Amino acid sequence: MKQSRTQAGIGRRNMLKGAAAVSGVAIGSGALTGFPAIHSAEPKVLRYLGTAVNEGDDIAKKCFADTGIKLEYITTTTDDVSKRVITQPNSFDVLDTEYFSLRKLVPSGNILGLDARRIKEFGNITPVFTKGELPNGRKIGGQGTAPWKVLYLDGAGSSKFSATPTDFVTLIPTVYNADTLGIRPDLIKRPITSWAELLNPEFKGKAAILNIPSIGIMDAAMVVEATGQYKYADKGNMTRAEIDLTMKVMTDAKKRGQFRAFWKDFNESVNLMASGETVIQSMWSPAVTKVRSQGVPCVFQPLKEGYRSWASGFCVSKAVSGAKLDVAYEFVNWFLSGWAGAYLNRQGYYSAVLSTAKANMEAYEWAYWMEGKPAEKDIKGPDGGLLEKAGAIRDGGSYEERMGGVACWNAVMDENDYMVRKWNEFIAA
């Protein structure tokens, strides 16, 4: 009895002592190893905020294998990315966002532009971004928030855009594309050549647009111009009267029952098209590819009025500095070094640095995706699945034809507040 009680006492006391000793060792070892050793042992981790579009597992794996940088994806929608930057700038390191968002994000002062001199391939970035022209020198459409209007800052840590090139860059471009309408050729059974077809009563109850007000209204503006009702000075920056006019066209179409649904999610758009709920709708290139991979005919239809383009890139949170900033630069440099660019090109997007992406693609792949030539061999997606059989030609042709056909860019308007109110009115109509 006595013995056992003693044992219990000792046991408890030993345990306490042991715990103290363990924590003492922990503290001691920490003190002994010192700061530099701990620092070098720290894994290179970047919290990467963006949409699902670019946050692929393959990219994270390859990045870790090549650089040892571990990407922690924070995946949300386009709108929530912006919300997070404004309200929680400390919750991410690297930001992957679109140029049109910058008109809101940069003035908030929550993001840090990068130093172009530390980006190895900066000089090789396609002139689409830096000058608004194709590699062959042809100018491309600049309506809306075109990247070159918001690419430069007027100083380090500044929150003002510079009209002329500087060394301080808001977003290091990574990926972009020219968007158009996706159609179901098997259900439409005739050629589609104009944006006007989106509101053609022939497709009553079978059309859809994107449920992001600032982008939806631009698709509507393409229709308004295509039907010859009005010519905008800048579709991406409308006056109040122009917003009213465009919304009226949309409201009339909605009341007629033209739209089946508005979509916001990538998979929603795939589902609408694949199930035949819609036969003509605003769409993204990889969504069209996905519909086709389900065995359903779908075409990313080039239209004579041109494309609505978008572009995205990387910057970092203003909270990032020191060693973390170095890791961020290392990551961005890796991203532009070719593997990721080739990966994006194979999905139907375009990479910012063409030369490095080309070096990472087979010649026949480059010819199909970028030069608009018939595929010499079967074209496979990044996951190895068959996308197109030999002989196929990419919708819209070559890089020059597609990017050269850009009419406007995704935008945030000066009258954004008014437009948002009108959008709510449109939904309630």
Next chain:
Amino acid sequence: MIAGVATFVAAPVRAATVHLGAWLQALPMAAVFAFFFLLPLVLIVMVSFWDYNEFQMIPAFSGRGYTDTFEGCAAELPQLCTIFRTYAMTLKLCALVWVITLGIGFTIAYFLAFHVRTKSWQIALSLLCTIPFWTSNVIRMIAWVPLLGRNGLVNNGLMAMGVVDAPVEWFLFSEFSVVLALVHLYTFFMVIPIFNSMIRIDKALIEAAYDAGASLWQTLAHVVIPLAKPGIVIGSIFVITIVMGDFITVGVMGGQQIASAGKIIEVRLNALQFPAAAANAVILLAVTLMIIFVLSRLVDIRKEL
């Protein structure tokens, strides 16, 4: 004598201790409530009176969030302005869903309480009502397309039977599909409180009604419904508050073309116009509270419980 004094002294002390003890017991919940509900609510009301620009809230007094919301309401009369039209739609959906969930929920609860005999079966069957919650919102929504869509199961079935010549369009992305999905989701919130009230009804009362010669409907109207009233009101409050604020189901099932009070807030939030969103949240809260106030007038829940 001494004992008497002691009792005399102890009684108020004990009362005070009990009093304090009760307050202490209520404190954790009260703290959680104050910190996670009252404080945010106060902040929302405060922010709703702020000004804003494209990327930030400006802490200066402004009624802009409210005046913008009611923009054109006087000028457009007799036609309804955006906000009234939106609330008319929300209230319409709310009323439809309330009536249908009440009907279905009451019937299911009645079946569970009076026709299912063993407690384990009652529990098992009421758990079945939670099935709609087993999948994620998005998957659940997408799953309706193959069922109700143009080339969906129902339309194919109807066409094969020769009931219709062309696919019925209004099965999906319509008010019908919104109400269907809301009923499918939220009937559960009606079933459980009503079931809970019914299970407490003394079976002897039903027997007495039967013995007194009451028909099934008379028993229902004079015994079951009055005694199940607290459950009905609580279930109604659940369903109405949820449907008033629901914009995801309305959005997805309505093809994003049906207005809802929640959607206005969402669109404002996505445009980073937080004060305007807060103002709309306050308006929605006020409308919902008014409905609950009316409901609680019908039944004194505290007394009934």
